[in-house]
Amino acid sequence: MDQSVIDLIIDGLTKHSEISYRRPNANELEIFGTPTHGFDITLYIGIRENMLLFDQFHWHYDNTEEEINEMLNQITYALFGYIRIKEFSKKNILINGYYKSKIRKVTGAMTKRWEK
Template identity: 50%
Template sequence: MTEQNIIDTVVEKLNKYPDIKFDKKNDSELEIYSRDDKGFDILLQTDQRENTLHFRTFHWHYDNTEEETNEMLNQLVFGLTGIARLKEFSKNGKAYKWTLQIQDREGTWFCVSSPKNSTV
């Protein structure tokens, strides 16, 4: 899948859900807006070398392999469906750390370790 196909594929799926607001900025950048103040904006950037998925300031870098592209798309779905959330740590009202949490089938939230190539 080329970087343009990734964005087009996601846009095609998002068009089925009119309550999800998004902006295809160009062929290599898509921003999906939070539905409410409890959520977070998602930014997907694609490139020939790698792809980047942002949940607010938390982001991952993915190689352009089929395996990593599928992993990135799964992570995107987790963010869109509310299965993933960001736990924010702050001091004196200033955020300094974010941890990604995933919800299991029983509704329990678990902190997940950052992939080896993630950056916060």
């Protein structure tokens, strides 16, 4: 991609004034959810791969056109309510989680973010 992935996302976000975001540095983007409109989304861009976080869960995407497009689709689905996070806990301890898509079935387990 000629244009930075983050620049591409910001171009789309500027059309939606109700969505708040912050770009702490050139390789990181935070998109803020609200209590009524979902979870925070954070994107880290790396040389070899990218990491997408939905709230406290994360996925890794290679820097291939196919994986970048899938990552952009997941961000779009999350922003406009097509993806929901479902968490499982036992005695108030998070043990697993996944997200559901209203568009297509998405498989794969989520991994808890280590930074939290």
